[in-house]
Amino acid sequence: MDLDELRAVTAYAVTCAEPALIRFERHRPGDPRARLALEAAREFAGGGPRTKAIRDAAWAAQRAYGEARDAGQRAASEAARSAVAAASAAYLHPIAKATQVWHILGAAAHAAYAAELDGEPAPPPLAPSPAVVAVLRRYPPAPAGRGRAGELLRELDRRLRP
Template sequence: MELSMTELREVAAYAVACAEPALAIYERDRPDDPRPRAAVAAAKAFADGGERTKAIRDSAWAAHRAYQETRDAGLAAASEVARAAVAAASAAFLHPLAKATQVLHILGPAGHAARAFEIDAGGDRTVGAGHLERAAGLAGPVVVGVLARYPSAPPGRGRPGELVRELDATLRRFKVGP
């Protein structure tokens, strides 16, 4: 499988659009921690034509540390936002390997952001469903075409994984066809 730089940029732009709305949750809980926003900004810079550099990977690792710290501090919604940021930065490095785990680079930002919104709303799953609906509407033909080259999203990974699989099924059914 081949992925063009244009396709990678489209996927990264989609990942940013899915993760970015949730950053306010993280920043409310951790106002002095810029790591998730920096990871999303690095992905956006790539999507806007920047180079695929080590700085993007470094920002993803920093956001991953933010995820671990907020998870350990019991800030579940903030930790999901940080995971969405990690996934957004990782979208720039989507591998052209037909493996289900690669779908997480495409749809993980939406799944983790949706989960963050659910947790922030006291566990209200309709809030997560609303974010997934918006995320489905943001997926243009390039993103859906790239997604269609991969196997369906992998099993497991808790509620965020369930949300990713829901979005994956929606995009494959309604945008790609039977």
């Protein structure tokens, strides 16, 4: 996998996570961690270097997920997970394992689940570029498990494969 493909996957993940960021900030005003994760991923997708700052921002957003979950703010927690997934897309591994599909489509799945938890219909998934679909097809189908977000991930994965 080349850097352009990795940037395309990350750009797609960021675009999918952006609606969830609005949801996260509505439920957890003043918590910048999900936004910072998306900003770090967006910078990489736009041509910046893949640095430790992306990973650090993803871990911070992961902590925001846990805090929102523990506070009973399920929609906010899934929205934070969408930001985590977007930042994690920059670290997609070329090893053809089904779990890597989470790096490609996880932001979309968590964003859709966050919308459902907020009582809204899941937005239609954004159409990925041909480059993102080509990368996805190098991996086995999405793995089983991980609850409703996993169901949404597998549904999107099935739609994008021939």
